[in-house]
Structures are given as structure tokens and as C-alpha cells.
Amino acid sequence: MSMSRSLHACERLSVPALRQLLRDTDTLLFDCDGVVWRGADALPGAAATLNALLRTPGKRVFFLTNNSSATRAGHADKLRRLGVRLPGGGDDDDDDPQRSVYGTAHCAPLFLLLQRQQEQQQEEKQRPYKVYLIGSEAMASALEEAGIPFVGGPGPEVDLGWPPEKPELDPDVRAVLLGFDRHFSYAKMVRAVAYLRDPACAFVATNTDTCLPLEGDRVIPGTGSLLAALECASQRKAAIVGKPSEFMFECVLRAEKVARERCLMVGDRLDTDILMGTQCGLPTLLVLTGVSTLAEAQACRDSNDHERQKLAPTYVIDSIADLLPAIDEL
Ligand SMILES: [Mg+2]
Incomplete structure (x- = not known):
């Protein structure tokens, strides 16, 4: 004690x-x-x-x-812009300044790959694997870099009308990944919930931060607020990648x-x-x-x-x- x-x-x-x-x-x-x-x-x-x-x-x-809104390169650029001299990046230097940065956009694909590996050990034959992404451009490019195919992604989701039509689901989607998404919408929730009704579909989120402090005294809703909505709607708890x-x-x-x-x-x-x-x-x-x-x-x-x-x-x-x-x- x-x-x-x-x-x-x-x-x-x-x-x-x-x-x-x-x-x-x-x-x-x-x-x-x-x-x-x-x-x-x-x-x-x-x-x-x-x-x-x-x-x-x-x-x-x-x-x-x-913060899942920037890639490793994006975070490294911001640090440099603010005057931080990250190690590496010289001409005769193998050290990559991005190596200093661990953001959830970078870590989420690593999390999915690890989870996927564990699943594969229990599968008799390999099945295709895709992710339904609710998230930013940065998350999309991190998934691409990791070689993980996805549907959904940055930008608005197709409007399903009212009452919402049954969304067309991709049968290869095995995980829903949620990060910060400024285009988060009811249409995205409808689609994600439809995927998550299958208990074998994994549910992963970048982080639970409820809000995001900005310059001055401004505070805006964070990924945790979007996650709370999706957890409520799906009646499931996401596995969390970030702190x-x-x-x-x-x-x-x-x-x-x-x-x-x-x-x-x-x-x-x-x-x-x-x-x-x-x-x-x-x-x-x-x-x-x-x-x-x-x-x-x-x-x-x-x-x-x-x-x-x-x-x-x-x-x-x-x-x-x-x-x-x-x-x-x-
Ligand atoms: Mg902080």
C-alpha cells in the first residue's frame, strides 16, 4: 500500500x-x-x-x-512548426522524426492487425477482412499504409432517407473503427450499428476524451462524445486504442x-x-x-x-x- x-x-x-x-x-x-x-x-x-x-x-x-485527426507526419510537422527540433531527418540520417510520435491514427491499425492475427489463429481458413471506418483522412491513410482495406471513411455517409432504408452492408467487414469524425452523423450510426449487431464484428475506438480544449477557453466535443452515442446505440463497449x-x-x-x-x-x-x-x-x-x-x-x-x-x-x-x-x- x-x-x-x-x-x-x-x-x-x-x-x-x-x-x-x-x-x-x-x-x-x-x-x-x-x-x-x-x-x-x-x-x-x-x-x-x-x-x-x-x-x-x-x-x-x-x-x-x-488525437486521431493527424498522421504521424502531421503531428511531427506541427511539433516542428511550434519550434520543437525532433531528432533525425538529416540527409545522412536513417532516423525518422516521425518515430517520436505515437498518435491513435498510427496505433489503431496496429491494434486491428494484432486482433486480426489472434482471430486468424482460431480460423480454419482465412476470410477476407475489412473495416468500417468512422474517422478522419489521417485514419484512412494510416489504414492504407498498414494495408487494411476499409469502407466508409472520411466525409459524409450516404443519406438513407426517412425512415432510414436498410443499409447495404459489406459482408467482409469484420470490425468497426471509430475515431474523431467531424462528419459523424445519424447515417453513420445506422450503418455502424447494423455491422455491430453481429457479435463477431469487433468494435474498436481510438479514445474516450469527452472534449477537446482549443485556444483561449474554447472547448469542443471530442471522440468520447461520438463513442458514447455509438456505444449507447449498439449496446456494446468498444476496445480502446489510446490512453x-x-x-x-x-x-x-x-x-x-x-x-x-x-x-x-x-x-x-x-x-x-x-x-x-x-x-x-x-x-x-x-x-x-x-x-x-x-x-x-x-x-x-x-x-x-x-x-x-x-x-x-x-x-x-x-x-x-x-x-x-x-x-x-x-
Ligand atoms: Mg492532453
């Missing part, structure tokens, strides 16, 4: 304590929205802090984002030589970033530039409910810029 409590202490760190934490850490996993940027703008000091870390020998940085699922961290572990016991998860949301860290057994660092507040974190720490305690971070700082003075003297 004392061990698990110290992982959820919400401890405020002084510069020397932060320096020690960084000395004990090789790999820093950063959420993006509310940590590195908010909407289109970088958070103050974020780029300088990340660049200082990236310059420090032995430190590696990865970005884990639930708090451990899968994104497993994607990093599979692709990179990373010492699990020397990783730190940094994020702004208790129910996604911090909970993922907890579930992966990692120390966690909450920044207060995004969704969750210090009061919420402390309430989780002080709760008697074991499930709520898991949402409390190990450490708290105001913003990732607070790491900068500790990095300078590593």
Missing part, C-alpha cells in the same frame, strides 16, 4: 527534486494537447524545454497523443529499445495520461496547463476508492517549462 500511495502522492517538486527525477529517467513520454500545445499555439516554454531535453545525452522523448489503455505504451516498447523502469509519463489529464501511466506501472507527472486541476488530483489522492486513487499523479508541476532549470544542470 505504501508503495502504491507514493506513486499517487501529487508531490510538488522543487528544482533539485526535479533534477533528481530527470536523472532517474531516460525516456519521457509527453501528451501533446494541454502539455505542449493548446489548439494551434505552443504553450509558453514548451519548445525550449523539449529542445533542452532532446539535446541532453541519454534522454529520449516520445509524444503520445489520443488510458496500455496499448500506446506497448507500441513504443515494441518499436523502440526503451527501459520500462526508466520511463516517465507527463500529461494534463488524470483520466487518460495519468491513468495510462499508472496502469503501465510508471511514475507520472501532471502539468496544470490543460484539462485537470490540482484540486481534482488531490481529491483522487485522498479518496478511499482504489479506482480513483489510480488517477492521482506521482508528481505535479505548473507547466513543462518548470523542467527547464532542472535540465540545465543535469
Whole structure:
């Protein structure tokens, strides 16, 4: 109990304590929205802090984002535009800057392929496999890149009239994949529900974030809101690719030589970033530039409910810029 409590202490760190934490850490996993940027703008000091870390020998940085609206290349471009100098990308350099980025558009096809592999082991003869996609251009191109055929996809779905006609279903569809879709509609729900009536059809979603904070104080509905509608309509629960699922961290572990016991998860949301860290057994660092507040974190720490305690971070700082003075003297 004392061990698990110290992982959820919400401890405020002084510069020397932060320096020690960084000395004990090789790999820093950063959420993006509310940590590195908010909407289109970088958070103050974020780029300088990340660049200082990236310059420090032995430190590696990865970005884990639930945002499914951009490909790896798209997220890497945004980081560069905001002043973050990602490693790799030089002429005589095999290292690809995109390798630093793990978004749900990239991880969802990996999840489907793994699930598919497990299914195939139980099948006598291989059946065709397609996905019904409710999601963005980025998700469509990630599926294409992974060689997974799909129907549906970005843009509006064919209107089925009223009352809705019975949709024509593709008999090869074996999974419904939902990510952020600004064209989410009743027509898409009707089609997805028709596929999901078959219990053998898998139901996978990128993430459960209820809302998306933008620049200023604006907040818009997130993928979790679309997912709630589809879960309600289908009376099924989706498997989740993004945080708090451990899968994104497993994607990093599979692709990179990373010492699990020397990783730190940094994020702004208790129910996604911090909970993922907890579930992966990692120390966690909450920044207060995004969704969750210090009061919420402390309430989780002080709760008697074991499930709520898991949402409390190990450490708290105001913003990732607070790491900068500790990095300078590593
Ligand atoms: Mg965030």
C-alpha cells in the first residue's frame, strides 16, 4: 500500500527534486494537447524545454497523443512548426522524426492487425477482412499504409432517407473503427450499428476524451462524445486504442529499445495520461496547463476508492517549462 500511495502522492517538486527525477529517467513520454500545445499555439516554454531535453545525452522523448485527426507526419510537422527540433531527418540520417510520435491514427491499425492475427489463429481458413471506418483522412491513410482495406471513411455517409432504408452492408467487414469524425452523423450510426449487431464484428475506438480544449477557453466535443452515442446505440463497449489503455505504451516498447523502469509519463489529464501511466506501472507527472486541476488530483489522492486513487499523479508541476532549470544542470 505504501508503495502504491507514493506513486499517487501529487508531490510538488522543487528544482533539485526535479533534477533528481530527470536523472532517474531516460525516456519521457509527453501528451501533446494541454502539455505542449493548446489548439494551434505552443504553450509558453514548451519548445525550449523539449529542445533542452532532446539535446541532453541519454534522454529520449516520445509524444503520445489520443488525437486521431493527424498522421504521424502531421503531428511531427506541427511539433516542428511550434519550434520543437525532433531528432533525425538529416540527409545522412536513417532516423525518422516521425518515430517520436505515437498518435491513435498510427496505433489503431496496429491494434486491428494484432486482433486480426489472434482471430486468424482460431480460423480454419482465412476470410477476407475489412473495416468500417468512422474517422478522419489521417485514419484512412494510416489504414492504407498498414494495408487494411476499409469502407466508409472520411466525409459524409450516404443519406438513407426517412425512415432510414436498410443499409447495404459489406459482408467482409469484420470490425468497426471509430475515431474523431467531424462528419459523424445519424447515417453513420445506422450503418455502424447494423455491422455491430453481429457479435463477431469487433468494435474498436481510438479514445474516450469527452472534449477537446482549443485556444483561449474554447472547448469542443471530442471522440468520447461520438463513442458514447455509438456505444449507447449498439449496446456494446468498444476496445480502446489510446490512453488510458496500455496499448500506446506497448507500441513504443515494441518499436523502440526503451527501459520500462526508466520511463516517465507527463500529461494534463488524470483520466487518460495519468491513468495510462499508472496502469503501465510508471511514475507520472501532471502539468496544470490543460484539462485537470490540482484540486481534482488531490481529491483522487485522498479518496478511499482504489479506482480513483489510480488517477492521482506521482508528481505535479505548473507547466513543462518548470523542467527547464532542472535540465540545465543535469
Ligand atoms: Mg492532453
